[in-house]
Amino acid sequence: MPTVPLPLDRPALPLDLAPGGEVVLRGSYSSGLDGSVVDARATSWPAGASGGASVDPGGLVDFPGGGLHVTAYDASTHTVHAVAEDGPAPACAAAGVRAPCLPLRSLSLAQSRLTTVAELTRSLHGGLQVEIVAPPAYAPAARAAEAAAPVLGGLLGLAAVVIAGALVIAARRRRAISPAGRLAALAAEVRRRLDRAADPVLAATLRPALDAAAKALREGRVDAASAEGERVASALRRVSARLEDAAHRARAAEEREAADELVRDVEGALEAADEAHGAAGRRA
Numbered sequence: 001m002p003t004v005p006l007p008l009d010r011p012a013l014p015l016d017l018a019p020g021g022e023v024v025l026r027g028s029y030s031s032g033l034d035g036s037v038v039d040a041r042a043t044s045w046p047a048g049a050s051g052g053a054s055v056d057p058g059g060l061v062d063f064p065g066g067g068l069h070v071t072a073y074d075a076s077t078h079t080v081h082a083v084a085e086d087g088p089a090p091a092c093a094a095a096g097v098r099a100p101c102l103p104l105r106s107l108s109l110a111q112s113r114l115t116t117v118a119e120l121t122r123s124l125h126g127g128l129q130v131e132i133v134a135p136p137a138y139a140p141a142a143r144a145a146e147a148a149a150p151v152l153g154g155l156l157g158l159a160a161v162v163i164a165g166a167l168v169i170a171a172r173r174r175r176a177i178s179p180a181g182r183l184a185a186l187a188a189e190v191r192r193r194l195d196r197a198a199d200p201v202l203a204a205t206l207r208p209a210l211d212a213a214a215k216a217l218r219e220g221r222v223d224a225a226s227a228e229g230e231r232v233a234s235a236l237r238r239v240s241a242r243l244e245d246a247a248h249r250a251r252a253a254e255e256r257e258a259a260d261e262l263v264r265d266v267e268g269a270l271e272a273a274d275e276a277h278g279a280a281g282r283r284a
Contacts, residue, residue: 006128012103013175019086022133029124039078044270065091179224
């Protein structure tokens with residue numbers, strides 16, 4: 001494909017590139033300020049520079065900020081291969097251009113050299129060429145597909161949600177009717193009854209054993225379908241029956257207490273009435 005130079009007088013160059021498409025940048029600039037060599041991916045200083053030979057991973061282009069992922073880099077030829085991602089491109093948004101794009105790091109490079117962007121730009125000599133390897137098609141059919149894409153995408157998304165929900169429900173149903181599901185449900189029911197137990201002594205005694213059984217089930221140390229799993233289920237059913245019996249006894253005791261209180265109130269009212277009638281008869 002034809003190549004175009006990367007302009008230095010714009011904050012970002014928008015790319016006519018679909019997700020998955022590739023862009024290749026070739027070339028570099030040399031800076032008259034500090035002798036550094038800047039390409040799209042990195043900055044390097046030769047051995048004769050003031051700080052000695054070194055490499056900075058920050059180059060002229062902010063690839064992640066432009067919605068691009070670097071797939072290959074050849075420092076010897078100053079060649080960078082990057083692909084467009086279907087994700088956020090904050091630097092493109094900040095520059096006010098569509099994504100993906102090639103946002104320049106001119107400001108960061110200038111600040112690291114304690115100079116201005118204009119001074120840095122004037123000091124650069126060389127060039128960077130941009131090649132779009134896989135541009136999107138703009139045939140009438142492709143345009144029609146682009147127009148229909150939001151509706152189709154919405155329908156596909158709705159279908160995906162419905163299918164995912166159905167799969168989750170089916171999986172839960174299969175889990176519920178499986179030996180492991182039935183045993184887990186039994187353990188959960190026993191735990192609820194234990195939390196509502198009216199007898200604190202019984203609850204305190206049973207809680208450590210129930211916690212240990214629940215942990216063994218979660219860790220898969222007991223096969224619910226095995227004979228040992230049936231032993232655990234039988235023990236849980238006994239605990240459940242004991243808690244239910246204790247709950248019935250507690251409710252019966254509460255009912256007797258309420259009934260005794262009601263009977264006492266009624267008998268007291270009757271005695272008061274009899275005394276009132278007796279007093280009235282004596283006065284007559």
